[in-house]
Amino acid sequence: MGFKKSYEEINEKIRSGKAVVLTAEEVSAMALELSPSEIVKRVDVVTTGTFGAMCSSGAILNFGHTTPPMRMERMTLNGVPCHGGLAAVDTYLGATSENPENIRYGGANVIQDLIENKEVELEAWGKGTDCYPRKYIKTKISLETINEATLFNPRNAYQNYNVATNTTSKIKYTYMGTLLPGMKNANYSTAGELSPLLNDPEMRTIGIGTRIFLGGTVGYVVWPGTQFNTSKEKNEYGIPMSNAATIAVIGNLKEMNSNFLRAAYYEKYGVSLFVGIGIPIPMLDEDMAHRVSIRNEQIETSILDYGSAGSPYLGKTNYAELQSGEININGKKVRTAPVASLQKAREIADLLKKSIQSGKFELTCPVGMFPTGTSLKKLFETEGGEQ
Amino acid sequence: MKEITRRYVMKFPPQSADKALTYKLIKEYDIKFSILKAEVRPGHTGSLLLELEALPENMQKGIEYLEANSVVCEPLGKKIKFEAGKCINCGNCTGVCFTGALTMDREKWELNFDPELCVVCELCIAACPMNLFDSSFHEEEPEAILNN
């Protein structure tokens, strides 16, 4: 039996200001000299971070009732359509929803405007009922004037992601950035050894109820993210070699700030939201110490051709190579560029480290664990469609 | 192929048939142009500030044609403007910048922008998800060139 620590023991240390907290990059460097059995004795918590575009994000808002009241059935915020099928004055505003008259402005921009305390124009239509007679409203709202504003993102923080390149002769504009023709560049998005879900690949400590850093404040993991896939091929270090697990997260939008939540627009693709997430990993035992010791050269991922139909597989690489600025794809040297911010990911891991060290952030034992053996279904067409 | 926009200060020699020359630009090379400023005194060298719009290939041929007819064509520099304060250091722009003007510092993972290396290919404008790049012509130059 190796050395073990409980969540309570770790939290006790956090409360008394004695917890030893390192970032995932720091612990990976430490692991060059120390074994997991030594690391688990010395380190209590390892912090991780990521700051990238996460399209499956959005906010639940409650506007409050007018007099006379209104059942808002169709709504826009600064011209961006938001979900109307949610009672009278609740809505879900998806980050990628776009203003049809200005496609560069979408739900993510509304979210950013709100957290920057700007006023946003709400326009709503309803058919009018006996109990909700009002049929139309146009008014200004802000984070201060509305009841709840909750960030709820159904799929964030992908555990690993593909590298995107383009073998065709045409420039391709994608959510993985601008891909030049003839494989002249290759873009990657994961923060490598700092990436949250790569530091706990079996999700032993991340589950329902895990307290995290989200958008500049405290948030929670609420559920496995959509497209949660545990069946992706793993390498010898137990790392899935393409996009695998994801998490659904929630937090109070009113406490977030645009340093860690930022609207983005990808040319010829659309609007998205950069989300900052940091997850603390408790050093419960040797296995966890072994997991967080993983280094960039051990984290492999797949290179896909985003220019061709079905994104064919071109080969694999690892994050040490990707971060060096150049990879080799089938004998050709290709320049690499990140599309997510490692500088911000580090800032997040550091902030989380400091708030744990200062006793402000305690760790949570998940109240429910995530499923295993999941894979993805395809959508088949039964009525025909259009390509 | 996309049309490009360029600005030139053109000096027409005295007595040059500038009307005929510009007519040929439109007809033969399919170059659209507008006169932004003109300094023409009869019997002297005339200077025009022109904005030309054409396919890159036609643009080049048109300019060569003018130069062959003793018109001095001075290109006006276009500059890339970068709003550095809002940069999140994501790196998207470095993927398209081939001159090395935009690079990541591989220690700090912050963006470096060296305007000296920029050739105004404008690829970074569409590549930046924060929309922080813009291109503009030098504003101060035309006056100086027209008046000397």
Ligand code: SF4
């Ligand atoms: S315009 Fe072209 S050369 Fe200049 S910074 Fe942008 S991508 Fe680089």
Ligand code: SF4
């Ligand atoms: S793409 Fe834009 S936000 Fe990202 S590093 Fe370049 S300038 Fe900064």
